[in-house]
Amino acid sequence: MRVKHKKWAEPLMAAHPEKMVLDPATVKGHWQDRFEKEQPIQLEVGMGKGQFIIGMAKKHPEINFIGLEIEKTVAAIALKKALPEELPNLQFICADGAELTDFFMDHQIDKLFLNFSDPWPKKRHTKRRLTYHTFLRGYEKVVRPQGSLELKTDNMGFFEFSLMSLNNYGMKFDGIWLDLHHSDENANNVETEYEHKFSELGQPIYKVSAHFDN
Ligand code: SAH
Numbered sequence: 403m404r405v406k407h408k409k410w411a412e413p414l415m416a417a418h419p420e421k422m423v424l425d426p427a428t429v430k431g432h433w434q435d436r437f438e439k440e441q442p443i444q445l446e447v448g449m450g451k452g453q454f455i456i457g458m459a460k461k462h463p464e465i466n467f468i469g470l471e472i473e474k475t476v477a478a479i480a481l482k483k484a485l486p487e488e489l490p491n492l493q494f495i496c497a498d499g500a501e502l503t504d505f506f507m508d509h510q511i512d513k514l515f516l517n518f519s520d521p522w523p524k525k526r527h528t529k530r531r532l533t534y535h536t537f538l539r540g541y542e543k544v545v546r547p548q549g550s551l552e553l554k555t556d557n558m559g560f561f562e563f564s565l566m567s568l569n570n571y572g573m574k575f576d577g578i579w580l581d582l583h584h585s586d587e588n589a590n591n592v593e594t595e596y597e598h599k600f601s602e603l604g605q606p607i608y609k610v611s612a613h614f615d616n
Contacts, residue, residue, distance in 0.1 A: 403450045403476050411478035415496060422481050422494045426505035433510060437466045438490035442512035445470060445544075447499035447532060448519050452480025454594040455515075459492035461592060465512070470495040499532060499540075506544040514541050516553040518596035521560035533564040538571045542614045550576065550613040556600040561608040573612040582607040 415422045423429055423436075434440045442465055446455045449469035459467045469492070471477040477496040484492060497505065519532040528534060533553070541551060551573070555561050565578070579585050583601055587609065593601075601607055 403473060405473070405475050405479065408475050408478065411475045414478050415474070415481060418481060418485065421485065421492075422477070422496060424496055426495045426497050427501075430505055431507050433468070433493075433506070434466070436493050439466070441466050441491070443468060443510060444513040444515065445511050446515040446517060447502075448472070448516065449480060449494075450476055450518075450595055452483055452494075453598075454517055454592055456480070456484050456487060456489070456492065457592040459489045460487065463491055466491045466493070468493045468495060470497060470499055472496070472498050500537065502540040502544050508543050509546045509549070511545045512549060514545055514549070514551045516551065517594040518555055518557075518600075519553075519560065521555070521557040523559055528563075531560065531563060531567075533560075533567045535567060535571055538567065538573070542571075542616055545614060545616075547616050548613050549616075550611060552609070552611045554582065554594065554597060554607055554609045556596070556605045556607055558608070561610070565610060568610070568612050572615050574615055576611040576613060577609070578611075579609040580606060582609045 415424060433443060444465055445468045447470050449455045449471045452469050455467050455469035469480060474496055477494060481494055516532050522530045553564055579587050582588055597607055
């Protein structure tokens with residue numbers, strides 16, 4: 403997600419170390435201490451401006467959520483949006499999702515979300531896709547045994563690539579939806595910002611839910 407640089411972004415993040423983690427490697431092994439209650443942790447990699455993860459945290463007080471975003475200004479916008487909500491079950495990280503194993507001990511994450519990840523359609527950028535096998539290896543380490551990954555996208559090419567990549571990695575599929583909004587699966591759906599935007603344009607939303615066979 404590209405947004406114009408905002409000069410308040412970094413100072414706001416620095417002023418809220420209780421909510422925004424800028425050096426997640428220092429918290430490795432201690433994530434539960436940052437939440438009010440010790441309960442399962444679910445993580446979104448590439449949360450954008452946070453609409454989904456904030457919505458999930460409101461809807462599921464029985465789960466601890468972490469939203470991770472690589473772009474500073476984007477992460478700061480999510481932080482600004484979340485602060486007035488005072489959600490004790492929500493934390494943010496501004497860092498690269500390629501480095502998850504530096505941030506989390508093995509099996510600390512209950513479930514992982516990828517929503518509307520950058521599709522990187524050019525073949526030479528394949529390795530940047532968040533479902534490329536190097537990323538899957540990191541996810542597999544940090545999620546609990548049989549831990550699941552849920553992915554939503556409007557991008558057919560990225561969806562096809564992801565299905566192949568998950569399958570080739572040996573993941574087991576729990577569900578595939580080619581038109582999420584017109585399926586039973588939609589009943590508990592929490593929309594992301596991009597999801598709202600693309601579905602307004604009439605585009606079908608694809609979803610896959612799968613788990614590691616670890
Ligand atoms: N999930 C949001 C945003 C989708 S845009 C939504 O559905 O509305 C994808 C986001 O992933 C962008 O904000 C981008 O900066 C972020 N991103 C891309 N690569 C990343 C990485 N390696 N680690 C963390 N975030 C990443």
